[in-house]
Amino acid sequence: MNQKIRDMRDCLLRLSAIGAAEGGGLTRLLYSPSWREAQDCLCAMFEEIGLTANFDQVGNLFGRIEGREKPEETVLTGSHVDTVRNGGTLDGQYGILAGWLAVGRLLAKHGRPKRSMEVVSFAEEEGSRFPYAFWGSKSLVGLADREALRQARDAEGHLFSEAMEQAGFDFEAVRPAPRKDIKAFVEAHIEQGGVLENLNQQIGVVTDIAGQKRYTATLTGEANHAGTTPMSMRHDAMEGAARCMVTLLDEAGKQGDPLVLTFGKVEVLPNIVNVVPGRVIFTVDCRHTDQKALDAFARTIESAIGQCAADLGLTAEIDCWMNEPPVPMNRELIERITRVCRERGLKTHVMHSGAGHDSQILARHYPTAMFFVPSIKGISHNPAEETRIEDLVAGVDALEAILYDLAYSNSQLKSN
């Protein structure tokens, strides 16, 4: 146990040194210098344990060991290497490191597996630099839409294609190249919520991943003098945005769990104390595990924005730039993982995921499952994100057992 705790701590410290941010935590955004540095570090780590490390076209990194009986069948594990701004040191990279530790132990104990195994470090999942999430996992399954990103810029105005080039990858060379050899994908991840902690459980096996829609709404009114423009003559875009947010938050409250609604990013123009705001641009992030409920609330969002605009004589533009349906995990894998975890004496709970994960992208192409380890106080996307080291180690144990069952045993792996 002590050695396992040390190993977990060491590799976390090693990778968390890359991308430490002013204001705390990690800021490691797609194609930034710290992103490249982290991928290069993982490349070296993969090679240290005897894996062959390679990047694909978009910067996903893979560490592979060929199977000795069915090399054409690959069992994949891993997660994403990017973070939100001032995020924690576990979201994403824990899954990569858990894979590295588990595969390292399996190779040391049992030698070459029957099926091939790969640990993946997905290039991007969060959508926190450019308005496109799951760039890494979508590229793996052949769904990444390069053209959607041709004009995309980050908050500082950098073009996606230029950022990609600066990191050593070629935007123009990107082609859909879906992997056909993957027979199972298992992702270990922190829960980022408070359920496991509340129930005193160590492992949360995931049944479904919530669907989510993300919008950018632009309300345009008229910038004007804050002193001389009577209230009745204003077209105040901030008033429009505020009324819209309150209406929708009240509506979300009526719907109740598992609906979640967030106005995370807001830009006011011209953003001066004594000028009536002429334009407000804000994002909407809305999630639900049920497709019908999610679609119904999407209509509520669009109609509320339109109505608040009309009431105040504003114009509204609504751009839905993310639309991910809820995704069920593979039922057979859920059963196998739950059994394997309980056999090892781990306190195992079955639950849904409110957060999007790379698993939801892979699940429609390959048998996929994921499991959580607890988050202390449910905190995530925050430098205070934390998990007890014993639980992190339990997750690696679980992953080792699962990967043994999938890659070393004689059991069949059925396709989706």
Add this chain to the structure above:
Amino acid sequence: MNQKIRDMRDCLLRLSAIGAAEGGGLTRLLYSPSWREAQDCLCAMFEEIGLTANFDQVGNLFGRIEGREKPEETVLTGSHVDTVRNGGTLDGQYGILAGWLAVGRLLAKHGRPKRSMEVVSFAEEEGSRFPYAFWGSKSLVGLADREALRQARDAEGHLFSEAMEQAGFDFEAVRPAPRKDIKAFVEAHIEQGGVLENLNQQIGVVTDIAGQKRYTATLTGEANHAGTTPMSMRHDAMEGAARCMVTLLDEAGKQGDPLVLTFGKVEVLPNIVNVVPGRVIFTVDCRHTDQKALDAFARTIESAIGQCAADLGLTAEIDCWMNEPPVPMNRELIERITRVCRERGLKTHVMHSGAGHDSQILARHYPTAMFFVPSIKGISHNPAEETRIEDLVAGVDALEAILYDLAYSNSQLKSN
């Protein structure tokens, strides 16, 4: 008339070439390079018409002609040279140029005046770069609080004192140095509202200037994952800000004119689409011509912010950084100006001002009055800010007549 129109157009074009902004209009902020360039241009213009030009300690620029009988009595006219971001070409600089044109004509027609005359270009009035308004006029009357600006920074993080130094002025050398020789101040300004246009009037003589309070409110909650944090467990600072704004806008609507309320500047942290906002910083700008009503609404603002914070488990900090009482103009000057305008056949209306002006600072120290020329569609603080050239010329005529009455005639000038 043609010559007057040409003169007005020419000097407007000349000064408006300095500070032209990306996005349209003028952006000429205190102590910026374009600010210094504009003051230097005015310095040259003052000298062209025979005035002696000098800066004071803080960068106010004065063009002076000594009186031949009572040189120790000064009649002052002018306005402010700074703008809001992407503002128009008339707010502030029209009053300086009207003074330059009027004084130039008086000197040409009548020679040296009995009393001294000065045209002033106040360094700063808008509060649009640093959180302090009327730095120019408050310095003139000895009320500028240098220590309040010692730590002040602009939106890009530049210190006030460093910006002042870059413009050629010395922060540490600033001392209160109130002028004692000023016997009257008259300010010509665009209305920045729609009253004169609606009433088809050319000159609006101002009775009172509305008082205003400006706040910066900071609501702090908890940044967290937008997907996994149930709505009931959130401390969403954007929700707090939105609910607070809606509550106060509803309350302002109930109060009615002349109350105005604006949330002009909003900063959300961390400002990421999939992170519940942990902090929101927003400004409040509230104005009224009646002190009691303004104070009562100030209490409403403070209590609403506190209540919205408490309801959502947020903390609130409220900083009132501007607190200007309503200010009456000099009743005798109002009568003289109204008479002089009507004698010249100008369509003259008497009204209050919803905007703050340098006149409100000077009015408590010297007999002060101001008058407006109309604003087309009431638009201001906007590149589309405009006034018919004939009305701009009428304003110069009015100012010439007023300054003749004050500086060339034998009439007494009583103190406040």
